[in-house]
Amino acid sequence: MDIFSFISLFGGLALFLYGMSLMSQGLEKLAGGKLEGILKKMTSNPVKSLFLGIGITAVIQSSSAVTVMLVGLVNSGIMQLSGTVGVIMGSNIGTTVTAWILSLVGIESNNVWIKLLKPESFSPILALIGIILMMSSKTSKKKDIGSIMIGFAILMYGMDFMSDSVSPLADMPEFTSMLTAFTNPLLGILTGLVLTAVIQSSSASVGILQALTLTGGISYGMAIPIIMGQNIGTCVTALISSIGVNKNAKRVAVIHIAFNLLGTAVCLLLYFVLHFLVDLSFIEQAISPVGVAVVHSIFNITTTVLLLPFSKQLVKLAEGTIKTEPEKEIAFLDERLLKTPSIALQECNHITTDMAYVSKQSMMDAMDLLFSYNEKKAAGVKDLEGEVDIYEDRLGSYLVKLSGYDLSDTDSKQISKLLHTIGDFERISDHAVNVMQAAKEIEEKKAPLSPEGLAEIKVATAAIREIMEIAIKAFDENNLELAYRVEPLEQVVDGIIEGIKLNHINRLQAGKCTIQQGFVLSDILTNYERVSDHCSNIAVAMIELSKSAFDTHEYLDKLKTMDDPEFRKMFTEYKKKYAI
Known part of the structure; x- marks a missing residue:
């Protein structure tokens, strides 16, 4: 030898x-x-x-x-x-x-x-x-x-x-x-x-x-x-x-x-x-x-x-x-899972879903504060927003590393979807903090909205609750049928907000509202509109990536022409449901 x-x-x-x-x-x-x-x-x-x-x-x-x-x-x-x-x-x-x-x-x-x-x-x-x-x-x-x-x-x-x-x-x-x-x-x-x-x-x-x-x-x-x-x-x-x-x-x-x-x-x-x-x-x-x-x-x-x-x-x-008890903290992915990329990706998906529900909860709690302010719940909204920030930071870094591995086409599309959506979930929690601060301002300055304005905000709040429920459930279940329902409701939300703004100007001219109330109302409506937009982004990411494409503007432009009879039907239903 x-x-x-x-x-x-x-x-x-x-x-x-x-x-x-x-x-x-x-x-x-x-x-x-x-x-x-x-x-x-x-x-x-x-x-x-x-x-x-x-x-x-x-x-x-x-x-x-x-x-x-x-x-x-x-x-x-x-x-x-x-x-x-x-x-x-x-x-x-x-x-x-x-x-x-x-x-x-x-x-x-x-x-x-x-x-x-x-x-x-x-x-x-x-x-x-x-x-x-x-x-x-x-x-x-x-x-x-x-x-x-x-x-x-x-x-x-x-x-x-x-x-x-x-x-x-x-x-x-x-x-x-x-x-x-x-x-x-x-x-x-x-x-x-x-x-x-x-x-x-x-x-x-x-x-x-x-x-x-x-x-x-x-x-x-x-x-x-x-x-x-x-x-x-x-x-x-x-x-x-x-x-x-x-x-x-x-x-x-x-x-x-x-x-x-x-x-x-x-x-x-x-x-x-x-x-x-x-x-x-x-x-x-x-x-x-x-x-x-x-x-x-x-x-x-x-x-x-x-x-x-x-x-x-x-x-x-x-x-x-190993006697010491493990510390309790938010569960995050371990880099050792990168040795099996498909498993790492599935866990990324689960943790992104957890992030989505935390983000939704922060907005739900913030909207509750508009009708019944509570200092403890207000602090909780801030804590939830901090938690979502951690999710975004760690998930984003992990997904970027994961994208460098040899992945199947399906897994690559899934990473694209997650990278597109985690930013939207994080921004929803940011808007929740803004709504919480608006509620806090109403409480501290003892300047509640007019009865008419409050009634209209309740309608807008109900619409925002539903659009978040639909978008996040669609993401969780990867349900494209639900995802298609988001954009018609988003268009209705835009109409509601425009209507409330016009009604507020009329009330202001009639002396039924103050300019101070108008500033707070405008803040609330702006954040509602942004939340609705982010829900639309989440749904569009799902729909476009299911088609192996990602052209948000082209997809939305087609819908806004109202040429799609199914879209038109859902739009009409939501417009009737959330009339102000």
């Missing part, structure tokens, strides 16, 4: 890791936000969480990525600590899928159908189909499928490179003598741990072990402890990801480490006891890639079966290890 064998080995490892990364990204993009939705629904009990962990890890082909994602979700306050236990256990089982795929490398047969199962036979076909899909497809879904196929082909070629590079070791007596050191189980565990910790991928380290088994020099007795160590080594990624997060998120890493350490300790004890009581003659036999996959699966399934009933105890252990 010469220097070129080592170059091939490391080159094969590089191809393997790149192929796995490419395949994982493609699978994750193809699954999109479905992963996040399933994650929230199925973490209600450990058994559901277990199958969820198996499924997600089988899809994105990385238990480390799943654990990092869990740390991010818990750190953001999106997920409870107890819901992560089953997912972590399931991810260990899910990662064995990779080992089974890689075991195809060791297939030996002259049968044409069996030979087709060998990676060197079908990988070129997959690569060809994949590149055709990537270069000729117009839809992101087909391109993602192509990316998955190419990633898988590269992964298998990397495995083949590694296998070929280590094949000369079979004839080297030095290699055989070196392997005798691995008959010590503790040294084998340490080797698996260090190898996995260095390359931060248990799938890759298992792949290297499977490549080495093709030399015929690795026995079951050597491989079993190494596989155990590999499961501990994969915890390093979770440990690194827990740096700088809140206490609850650190507990996720503690659960992951505790599960793998306890599982290894129990399985190692069972291994020794069985070896002592029963003659395990097979442990001296050479292990194959399939044998590695079998041992890997048995180990992870056994540890899960043994420890799943003690899920609550694992949570208590984590809470006992």
Whole structure:
């Protein structure tokens, strides 16, 4: 074995890791936000969480990525600590899928159908189909499928490179003598741990072990402890990801480490006891890639079966290890979620919806103050506006970072929608503060609006309440039918405000209102009009982006001509409902 064998080995490892990364990204993009939705629904009990962990890890082909994602979700306050236990256990089982795929490398047969199962036979076909899909497809879904196929082909070629590079070791007596050191189980565990910790991928380290088994020099007795160590080594990624997060998120890493350490300790004890009581003659036999996959699966399934009933105890252990209670604050997204962009985007959408409802509440409370002033509620409006400002600042920064990642067309449009709308939600809360200050001025100066003016403001307030309800519900539910109802009502609100202003001038001339009352009324109406405009912006962003376009002026110009009979019908209904 010469220097070129080592170059091939490391080159094969590089191809393997790149192929796995490419395949994982493609699978994750193809699954999109479905992963996040399933994650929230199925973490209600450990058994559901277990199958969820198996499924997600089988899809994105990385238990480390799943654990990092869990740390991010818990750190953001999106997920409870107890819901992560089953997912972590399931991810260990899910990662064995990779080992089974890689075991195809060791297939030996002259049968044409069996030979087709060998990676060197079908990988070129997959690569060809994949590149055709990537270069000729117009839809992101087909391109993602192509990316998955190419990633898988590269992964298998990397495995083949590694296998070929280590094949000369079979004839080297030095290699055989070196392997005798691995008959010590503790040294084998340490080797698996260090190898996995260095390359931060248990799938890759298992792949290297499977490549080495093709030399015929690795026995079951050597491989079993190494596989155990590999499961501990994969915890390093979770440990690194827990740096700088809140206490609850650190507990996720503690659960992951505790599960793998306890599982290894129990399985190692069972291994020794069985070896002592029963003659395990097979442990001296050479292990194959399939044998590695079998041992890997048995180990992870056994540890899960043994420890799943003690899920609550694992949570208590984590809470006992990290004792300080996490600080309560507004939940915000963790940058670790950027490793799975579609999930990060779905959480951005949820948090933007939370922002929308906080913004709406601030305006609702501010309008209440016009009719019944309360100092405590006025202070609350100011607090809500501050909260919305934080939402805008952090969400905006996060979305800009997220937009730099490789996203599907659907996800890119979703980011555009969020970036267009968070500013509107923030401005609504600003107008709420302005309305609150107008109410405060009325209270402090003892200058209430005239009965006629107050009655008209009540009509305008009712219209503003409805337009906010429609716009925010449409955004929350992504309901385009509701979004189409916003603009007719916005046009009616504009008419109401113009009507109130004209009526006020008439009352002023008749001596029924004062100029001071006029200033306050004008402030209220200006802010109402702006809120109505922002609701229109939100609805238009939804409608235009659903058409893969964003030309607000063209869309509004078409509506204002009243050529659309449906628009005209809704406009007439709202005009009748909110007549002054």
